[in-house]
Amino acid sequence: xxxxxxxxxxxxxxxxxxxxxxxxxxxxxxxxxxxxxxxxxxxxxxxxxxxxxxxxxxxxxxxxxxxxxxxxxxxxxxxxxxxxxxxxxxxxxxxxxxxxxxxxxxxxxxxxxxxxxxxxxxxxxxxxxxxxxxxxxxxxxxxxxxxxxxxxxxxxxxxxxxxxxxxxxxxxxxxxxxxxxxxxxxxxxxxxxxxxxxxxxxxxxxxxxxxxxxxxxxxxxxxxxxxxxxxxxxxxxxxxxxxxxxxxxxxxxxxxxxxxxxxxxxxxxx
Amino acid sequence: xxxxxxxxxxxxxxxxxxxxxxxxxxxxxxxxxxxxxxxxxxxxxxxxxxxxxxxxxxxxxxxxxxxxxxxxxxxxxxxxxxxxxxxxxxxxxxxxxxxxxxxxxxxxxxxxxxxxxxxxxxxxxxxxxxxxxxxxxxxxxxxxxxxxxxxxxxxxxxxxxxxxxxxxxxxxxxxxxxxxxxxxxxxxxxxxxxxxxxxxxxxxxxxxxxxxxxxxxxxxxxxxxxxxxxxxxxxxxxxxxxxxxxxxxxxxx
Numbered sequence: 001x002x003x004x005x006x007x008x009x010x011x012x013x014x015x016x017x018x019x020x021x022x023x024x025x026x027x028x029x030x031x032x033x034x035x036x037x038x039x040x041x042x043x044x045x046x047x048x049x050x051x052x053x054x055x056x057x058x059x060x061x062x063x064x065x066x067x068x069x070x071x072x073x074x075x076x077x078x079x080x081x082x083x084x085x086x087x088x089x090x091x092x093x094x095x096x097x098x099x100x101x102x103x104x105x106x107x108x109x110x111x112x113x114x115x116x117x118x119x120x121x122x123x124x125x126x127x128x129x130x131x132x133x134x135x136x137x138x139x140x141x142x143x144x145x146x147x148x149x150x151x152x153x154x155x156x157x158x159x160x161x162x163x164x165x166x167x168x169x170x171x172x173x174x175x176x177x178x179x180x181x182x183x184x185x186x187x188x189x190x191x192x193x194x195x196x197x198x199x200x201x202x203x204x205x206x207x208x209x210x211x212x213x214x215x216x217x218x219x220x221x222x223x224x225x226x227x228x229x230x231x232x233x234x235x236x237x238x239x240x241x242x243x244x245x246x247x248x249x250x251x252x253x254x255x256x257x258x259x260x261x262x263x264x265x266x267x268x269x270x
Numbered sequence: 271x272x273x274x275x276x277x278x279x280x281x282x283x284x285x286x287x288x289x290x291x292x293x294x295x296x297x298x299x300x301x302x303x304x305x306x307x308x309x310x311x312x313x314x315x316x317x318x319x320x321x322x323x324x325x326x327x328x329x330x331x332x333x334x335x336x337x338x339x340x341x342x343x344x345x346x347x348x349x350x351x352x353x354x355x356x357x358x359x360x361x362x363x364x365x366x367x368x369x370x371x372x373x374x375x376x377x378x379x380x381x382x383x384x385x386x387x388x389x390x391x392x393x394x395x396x397x398x399x400x401x402x403x404x405x406x407x408x409x410x411x412x413x414x415x416x417x418x419x420x421x422x423x424x425x426x427x428x429x430x431x432x433x434x435x436x437x438x439x440x441x442x443x444x445x446x447x448x449x450x451x452x453x454x455x456x457x458x459x460x461x462x463x464x465x466x467x468x469x470x471x472x473x474x475x476x477x478x479x480x481x482x483x484x485x486x487x488x489x490x491x492x493x494x495x496x497x498x499x500x501x502x503x504x505x506x507x508x509x510x511x512x513x514x515x516x517x518x519x520x521x522x523x
């Protein structure tokens with residue numbers, strides 16, 4: 001945050017990935033949105049104790065990132081930003097649910113811990129899938145895809161402007177923090193008593209800046225719809241992409257693949 | 271060419287905080303004129319420009335672009351005719367590539383993609399940054415950003431260009447390049463600025479604002495050379511007309 005240019009670059013890195021060319025980038029945005037939706041549905045449909053069954057879901061983000069040539073580290077870093085929130089959700093599970101779930105000779109793992117990790121993995125996978133969608137499609141193309149399935153324009157504008165103004169907010173925050181640190185006599189961080197005035201100031205500055213951006217958009221004929229131009233139609237390949245992934249998600253949902261591999265490895269037959 | 275005439279009648283505007291930014295501004299600008307709007311900070315320059323582009327609406331009085339009054343209903347038409355270049359190019363560039371930013375306006379008017387491309391390429395060519403079309407705007411230099419911001423407006427094919435401080439925060443070379451570029455345009459130009467030397471070079475007519483009123487309106491040479499008037503309005507003679515900083519000799523006017 002202390003370096004506004006760097007934080008701005010970081011926040012826009014997903015948009016830069018979206019401008020790359022790859023087999024995944026070429027898939028119609030609507031199919032990618034639907035595939036991501038299916039993935040999210042399947043991921044959250046696992047119960048909190050089906051830890052092993054959901055493990056194969058990791059293949060989807062890994063395969064997409066590899067094919068789309070998106071570096072893992074910057075994307076994973078962004079997922080980590082949301083991790084405290086997920087940990088907060090599952091934090092009390094190990095405390096309240098102490099029923100033994102897995103008994104090994106040296107350790108007994110309680111149901112609480114299993115559900116905690118399940119929430120962690122689900123959170124990780126869903127956020128990762130959303131970020132990958134942005135990194136392979138770009139927010140404006142996602143918006144146009146949502147428009148084609150008749151999502152009301154007002155929601156899409158909310159989404160686009162929120163996304164657009166995150167960068168504005170970070171930029172303003174960077175400037176405020178830099179100005180503060182230059183006059184704070186070498187102290188680290190921001191003193192608690194200054195938080196109120198700084199955030200208030202930041203809010204007003206961001207609103208003003210957002211208004212100027214919005215005005216400049218209106219001056220160029222913006223009436224509430226983003227037009228991304230050059231969007232090709234949905235081809236057979238796009239439909240196969242969606243169908244193929246959906247089928248794999250269904251298989252992962254109904255068959256516990258790690259367990260089956262375990263049986264095969266150990267030569268156990270039912 | 272009556273549709274290029276800009277007529278402001280008794281414009282009054284008060285900001286919500288009670289500050290009277292415009293207090294009876296009136297003028298008439300005809301086709302192809304280059305007009306500089308000068309005045310001290312807070313004189314009402316930026317507020318006036320926002321009225322011209324239909325971003326703000328006057329409390330009293332009216333603005334007409336040709337035969338059309340600037341109202342909420344006529345905005346789509348007005349915004350096609352009047353292109354506004356904002357003071358901070360970062361406010362104007364918000365897409366992921368320069369190309370998409372320049373295409374934003376034409377696409378909003380639902381032009382076919384071939385026409386959009388034609389306009390984008392020609393606008394970027396005009397301002398000399400076609401080679402930057404695939405770059406993200408936030409990675410450009412100040413001068414390049416300014417050029418991109420102007421290209422975004424040119425792509426709308428406006429008849430009238432309205433600019434707020436176009437030379438601010440530009441290095442001398444970029445400033446010179448921008449002045450040459452603006453000289454090559456045949457549009458009606460309205461430029462609000464503190465850069466009086468640029469006004470001297472670029473605009474044959476100057477309007478001086480003070481406290482939301484037009485103090486004087488006339489030929490640039492006559493107004494900017496009037497040291498007393500400049501002083502009274504919180505300005506000074508253009509640097510080019512001031513004495514030599516080394517030997518102190520005055521330039522003949």
